[in-house]
């Protein structure tokens with residue numbers, strides 16, 4: 001069996017730079033050519049993973065910290081570009097890039113240079129409370145970094161600490177906005193709102209809700225967790241708001257063969273959103289915001305058409321609810337454009353767009369009229385971090401000067417067309433692989449399940465209870481000969 005990453009070989013024909021993304025395509029592209037001259041040009045695995053040093057460290061760490069999620073220990077100083085070096089010296093092509101949060105890979109020289117300047121040292125040593133005592137360089141830094149990246153139509157930005165925190169505060173902004181619009185008379189110091197809110201009672205603490213989608217992931221704090229529906233283990237034992245949850249479309253692939261079915265599926269889901277909005281209003285807990293991911297990532301790579309998102313936006317508008325697009329995973333270029341929602345052709349921007357991960361800083365963009373009038377309503381100690389903005393500035397400059405988004409789109413097209421080729425050849429395909437904004441079927445529909453292992457593997461048409469013998473099928477050999485398959489694809493018999 002040919003064990004080289006064969007999709008990568010196909011892509012090697014193209015002059016890729018290291019792509020600005022966390023996805024397979026980016027990693028594969030970067031394996032081909034990198035804008036970073038580093039010591040690593042290919043994966044080198046010398047020990048089992050985790051290796052002996054990682055195992056010893058796991059034992060040590062386990063004495064005082066949870067290790068249940070630790071895969072292995074990393075040598076960050078030796079890691080470079082898309083190559084991650086573990087504590088045992090194994091060099092791994094990193095397709096996960098710190099849960100999609102490293103826009104330019106490890107130790108990128110432009111980012112290293114940006115944080116090595118003497119002016120970068122001060123905010124590292126003295127981290128400012130930006131909402132109260134910003135440094136004099138702050139307005140210019142925000143304007144030159146975050147505003148050029150702002151989604152069309154959104155010029156107000158609020159900085160937070162992480163994706164969850166961005167969503168939590170986007171919810172708060174939506175609630176505040178909803179009540180501002182609904183409130184008939186201005187608040188005065190003796191308003192009932194002030195006394196009731198201290199006891200968590202209406203009218204000061206109103207009954208409002210956020211509508212989210214099954215399969216969605218928006219974080220693990222108490223508000224966001226009530227809108228997270230990807231895996232039960234995230235939610236188990238934690239009290240939740242009884243907020244409405246609608247179904248996210250389950251499209252069938254290839255898309256061009258299921259046009260009518262998919263239209264009907266999206267209509268059905270939109271009708272459910274409408275119904276849940278009305279039901280929530282009737283139950284006295286109206287929906288103040290709808291939150292949605294452009295691509296459900298954590299919840300299983302689920303996609304929908306621009307029409308679906310337009311439909312959700314228009315239902316939100318009709319009910320006076322904010323339309324929050326969670327671009328924590330998709331934002332910052334992961335889909336080949338800075339913001340995935342900008343491919344939907346919306347006639348007006350979303351009310352709120354949240355970000356984190358590849359943007360290096362976290363927060364949300366909105367319109368100026370959504371800014372709460374009073375201070376301290378959306379607030380925390382730091383409200384961002386200047387040093388992260390300095391890094392983002394370097395990242396954005398690198399993306400612009402090297403035109404990395406075009407290169408990412410180009411590499412994406414190559415990978416996608418390779419997967420499509422597989423799909424055409426395997427007419428009975430039913431399982432799906434996800435790439436960029438599209439999903440491609442790869443695995444045969446057959447009584448004998450096909451399985452796939454190797455980098456990025458997550459498709460099983462049957463649970464793997466034991467290691468099955470792999471037999472190379474004729475189609476496997478065909479694809480392998482064309483340089484289109486990763487190692488480890490076989491038929492389970």
Ligand SMILES: Cc1ncc(COP(=O)(O)O)c(C=O)c1O
Nearest residue numbers: 162163164217218219328329356
């Ligand atoms: C779509 C989405 N929203 C929110 C979050 C939460 O972000 P964080 O882990 O930075 O709190 C994630 C994290 O994976 C995410 O994928």
